[in-house]
Each structure stands twice: as structure tokens, then as C-alpha cells.
Amino acid sequence: MIDVYSAATPNGHKVHIMLEECGLPYRIHHINIGAGDQFKPEFLAISPNNKIPAIVDPQGPDGKPMSLFESGAILVYLASKTGKFLGRTDRERFTTLQWVMFQMGGVGPMLGQAHHFRVYAPEKIEYAVNRYTNETHRLYGVIDTQLSKNAYLAGDEYTIADIATFPWLRSWKNQGVDWSDFPHAKRWFDEISERSAVKRGVEVLANSSKPFDDKAKEILFGRTQYEKH
Template sequence: MTTQTKPIELYFFPTPNGYKISAMLEELGVPYNVHIVHIGKGDQFKPEFLAISPNNKIPAIVDSEGPGGEPISVFESGAILKYLATKFGRFYPADPREQVKVDEWLFWQVGGFGPMLGQNHHFALYAPEKIEYAIKRYRDETHRLYRVLDTQLKGRDYIAGDFSIADLASIGWARGWERQGMDLKEFPNVAAWIERVSNRPGTRKGLELTVDSGARMDLTRDEDAKKVLFGQR
């Protein structure tokens, strides 16, 4: 089992993607330092952050004890989860066939369950005008994805069998079901899974990672933050 003597540097903001990595680090029990990147104030465009996350998105990590003992930076939440799981040999199976199952659902999340739910949030909650077609389009797709997840969870405690990075990737997004316009009575397997994963001590602690009030934002009211987040080309 790999040990970590120096803290991993986590560049974080309290979003579903940010919580993936704080939950993973807590589950692993490795030391880490939190660096708040206030995405509503444009911290993600600072040169020192772009040096480790060129897509100007959180989360990102810097591991001073990377491969060969040399520092490494990793951006994109799915890549970070795989890096940490591979390094520490946890929450990612050794068997190649089981790895495929986890990878399928990890990429399902980063390619669909996150982006589509994010568009749902945008058009239903934050857009300056209510475009009914867009709201319906993304709520319908959100509903379809919840149905896919509910079907996969039938008879399973976790998405890909054992608890894995597939669950850590999806839990932060699924906990926002109410603001996404979903009714969990339609998805009983998802409801049970959310409770099961959220009550894991490590995941719960990671999902509860807090920032001071000055580092929070309310996109339903903060017009300056909207300009930073939604006005970039």
C-alpha cells in the first residue's frame, strides 16, 4: 500500500466536481491541503492556476510525491480520480474486466451525468431568460440519465459492483436532484444509493468540506459571478 508523507495540494471550490476529489481524499485517508479557487471571482484565470489546470476549471491537484518521486499536477476530475485510485490501489479494481466496468461509469458521469445536469442548472436556475425548450430539453435528459442510473443500481449497492471512483464521481451531482427538478420516488434505487454513499464517513466528510462565507456565491443573485462564469469565450 502506497503511503503519502507530504500533503496533496487540492485546488477546490464547493461544486459537485470539487467534491469528487475532497471525498476521494477523505476516503483514502491521505493528507491534503485545500486551496480555494474562487471561480466566481476569476481565480481560475490566474497564471499560477492555469499552469496546473490549463482548461481553467477546478478541481486540480499537485502531488509532490508523484511517479518516480517527482511532483505532478493533474487536472480534470475523472483523471484525478483515476490517478489517486491507481496510486493508492483503492476504489479501482485490479481485474481488467472489472476496470472496464468502473471506467464505463466514470466516463458516463464525466461525459453525460455531469454536463447534462449542469445545463439543467444553467437554463432552469441561472439563465437571464427562461427558454422553455432548453429547460425541457435538459430536464428530460436529466430524467433519462437518472433512469439509466436507477436501472444500473437495481440489485446493487454501488454503481459498478464494489464502492469505486464511479460512485465518487456521481454522488455530488446526484445529491442535487431536487434543484434539477427530479422526484426520487421515481428512482428508488438511486435514492437508496445516495443515502448509502453519503453516509460513508469519508465521503460524508469530503462532501461537507466548507469554505468561509467570503468564498461562497449565489448564482441566482450574483451578477458579477455570472459574467465571470458564463461570459467567457
Template sequence: MIEVYSWPTPNGHKVHIMLEECGLPYRVIPVDISSGAQFEHKFLSISPNNKIPALIDPAGPDNKPISLFESGAILLYLAGKTGKFLPSDTAGKYEVLQWLMFQIGAVGPMLGQTHHFRIYAPEKIKYAIDRYSSEAQRLYKVMNTRLAGSTYLGGSHYSIADIAVFPWLRSWKNQGVELSDYPHLKGWFDEISARPAVLRGLGVMSEQHKPLTDEKARENLFGEKQYRRH
């Protein structure tokens, strides 16, 4: 059975949703990133960047165990393992992959910084808030324009590109965005929100989600501990 080391964050949800969509049996090992569990030696041995999620599949390629970190790599691995949510034809595959890379290189990092400076930063820096809020709005516009002419981000079929992007947009209010301003994106978002596998994936560890309020949690997530060698 696949083991997933994770926590209920957008990157964690990407993998939970993919596993549910693929119908693969899996077991979740919670990694409480607010308590510093991501710095424990066992977790670092499979995720050297001390970030969730990470995955161990005992029945990997050639039926040998494989260990993976980085949610984008995990989505690609699971798509390859099951033959689902990534087209087999070359043109279709790269159409999906460019939007997966868009999530990895733009949506995740930029919306993450938007969350940080709008909500979590100990001091409110207007320049940073304006910069990242504007970038969030720009990215939403890019996706809205794409979906004006395409059923899904990667083309005519639901794919790992949609699975990767969707969890990051659930906090649109925190990003200084009004989703109704992007009608094509909102229609896509509402459709994906209703998928049974998506609902199951979002439910994984949902009871463990908690607001970031104490200083110890802030230190574990944003403090100097991030920059020490482990």
C-alpha cells in the first residue's frame, strides 16, 4: 500500500485528490508542519527539502520500492503508474505538462507569497502585499483566459494540471481575489469542487487543519529553523 507523508495544505491536497481519482489504496502518515515534524530525521530521509508531501510506493517500477518528494513529481509518477489524467499522445501530454509547470513555477509560489504577506507576515509591508496581490490577480486572469477557450487547463480532458491548480484557488479570498470576477475560472472551479474524488481528497486530515496562531508554529513554518542544516 502506498504511504503518503502529508498535511492538509494545497500541496498535500493535490496528492490526496490524485490518489482518490486514481482509486489507489493508500495510507496517510500525518506530518504536522506547525509542530516541526517536517524536520524529523525519518521525514527528511524521504523529503530532504523538509516539505510535504512525500510518498513511498512499495510496488514501484519493476516492482521495487520507490520514494518521492515534490508534489508535481508525485502527480507525474501516479499518472504514469495508472495511465490516468495525462494524455498518452505527445502533443496532448505536453499541453498538460505546460500547465502543470505553470502551477509549480507560478501559481504555488506566487499565491503562497500572497498568503504570507497578506496574512502571516509579522509586519504588514504594503509593497509586498500590493506586489503579490497584483500577481495573484494576474495569474487568475491567465487561467480565466485559458478556460474561456478550453474545457480544462490542459485541454479537453481533466488532468493532473487541474488537480495541481485547484487546491491553491480554494483560498481566493485570502489572495485578494474575487472569484466571480473570473467567470470561466469560477465555472471550472465549481465543477471540480463537486467531483466525488475531490471531496474525498479534501477530507483527508481535514480535522487536523488548524489556524496558525502561536509563535512556535510560526517559527516552524517561517523562522530560522528553515535555514539550518538537518
């Protein structure tokens, strides 16, 4: 039974979906990031960057418990553990990994900033809104072009690249995106949305998700985030 320390965020849902797709048994531990659970010593022991998700697998590669943080690393780990969704050849695996890195280095950070400055920032800074909204559109365009030539991001088969990217595009409206501009990405998004494991994965901890009040925003975006813990 894999212990999963998570919340209902795009990065959390990546791992929830992957576990559902692989059929691995897991136990969820809700980390209330709006209340500061991510700064508790017991969580920092497995996720030193104070970010969700993190997992503890009692049956690691050497038969001993192993903890992991960083959602992309967790996806690669689970794919390696189960032999699913990473590719069968070196070419397929490296192709998949490049699109996972694209999500981790571009899609997540840039779409997250667009969401922040469009929705959560206490003041609307036009430069920041335009900067990150434009970059979001550019990244959607990269995805759309890739999907105009392939069924999935890494080629003809569904992989962890799709699992990593899909949850971030669920907030397309808050990111200032019009799906009509990206028809191939929309086709892909709708198809993945209908997968049974994906439907189950995005429901994990969904009932625990609440709008951030001022205290939660201070914990997430203010002084508390930058204090030494």
C-alpha cells in the first residue's frame, strides 16, 4: 500500500491519476496546504521542498521503504515500478521523458503563474498578466502542434507525458484560454477526460478543496512560505 501525501491540485492529480491507471493500492493523506500542513516536520521529512505530492512506497526497488517528492519523479518511478505508460524501447522512453520535462519546466510553472496573476494576485499587474497569459498561449500552441501530428504527446500511445500535462489544462478558463484556438489539444483533452481512471483520479480529495481565504493566501503566497521551517 503506497502512502500518498497530497491535495487536489494539478500536481496532486497527476499522481492520483497514475495510481488509478496502474491499479496500485494507495492510501491518501490530505495535506491541507491552505492551513500550512506542508511545513510540518513529518511532511518535510519526505518532501523537503514543502510541496505536494509526496509518496512513501513500503516496497521500494530494493524491497525497503522509499519516499519520493516531485510529481514528475513520482510518475517516472511508478511507471518504472509497473512497466506502464513510459514506453517499451529506449526511443519511446526518452520521447516520453522529454514531454514530461516540458510539462515540469514549462507548462506547470508558466500556467501556474498565469493562474496566480489572473486570479489570486491582490492587485492586477498588467505586465504580469500579459506576460504569463501570452506564454500560456504559446505553450498550448506547442501542445496543439504536437497533437496535430500524434494521438498523444509522446506519439501513438498514452503515457505519463499525458498524465502529467492533462491536470494543468483543466483550468484553461482561468488561464485565459479559448479552446477554439487549439482544436487538436481540445480533442486530446476531451478524450483523456473520459478515461475511467482519470475521472476517478481527479475526484481524489476533490471534496477537500476550498477557496483560499486571506489566511490561506498568506500561507501560500506570503511571508510564511519564505520562512525557514
